[in-house]
Amino acid sequence: MAASLLACGINPETSILFQQSQVSEHAELSWILGCLTSMPRLRHLPQWKMKSKQKNEGSVGLYTYPVLQAADILLYKSTHVPVGEDQVQHLELAQDLARIFNNTYGDFFPEPRALLSSTRKVKSLRDPSSKMSKSDPQKMATVNLTDSPDDIVLKIRRSVTDFTSEVTFDPEVRPGVSNLVLIHAAVAGCTVEEAVGWAKGLNTGKYKQLVADAVVQRLTPIREEIERLRGDRGHLERLLAHGAQRARELAAPVLKEVHHRVGFC
Incomplete structure (x- = not known):
């Protein structure tokens, strides 16, 4: 957890990072x-x-x-x-x-x-009516910070959507596709409207690949930094x-x- 927080940008010089216990x-x-x-x-x-x-x-x-x-x-x-x-x-x-x-x-x-934040709840990839959770028993439901690029692509490719090929944003009617749009907007640092615009002309299958690529691009440096930090346990223990x-x-x-x-x- 400490390695993940640091890799995501928490600065121990300006924030206090510690174990509650x-x-x-x-x-x-x-x-x-x-x-x-x-x-x-x-x-x-x-x-x-x-x-x-x-x-x-x-x-x-x-x-x-x-x-x-x-x-x-x-x-x-x-x-x-x-x-x-x-x-x-x-x-x-x-x-x-x-x-x-x-x-x-x-x-x-x-x-x-x-x-x-604007993305205050990311939904499960397998059940877009519930939140994405690390404790979800369905391993394909959650994208983890430590997932490999291949795992991320597979999870998003198999995410639940619907039978309409066009990409639109309507959380009530199309929760699965809308969840992908929110994820895309979050990792790309854009608005929902911009994400939908980038999906113009793509069916949901091709849009899933676009989203997966964006997630991989955003999470790869974080995953690599987590691995680097985990390699120096003594540093993490001293910091905590x-x-x-x-x-x-x-x-x-x-x-x-x-x-x-x-x-x-």
């Missing part, structure tokens, strides 16, 4: 926020309902995970958070908990706002350890003030 303040704040969270509030979050059904029974960790996410955000008094569309409701929980804490113990946490130290320096005084406000010290 190495900063205990996250878990401590999560417990305190959990005392302010009602059971029905968590029960109605869509990811809990979906994942608990997939696993037949949900664990306490899965149930309370959104509270930990809220702690991750509030611990650094974040004002804006980049999220995918499926995580907006979890961010709203963080906003609610900030508001509840402030109303109970005095103004302290800012209410974080969502930063959404330094990031954890920097994170603790920010988190400790916030948690200390939280302790004071709730009466722990």
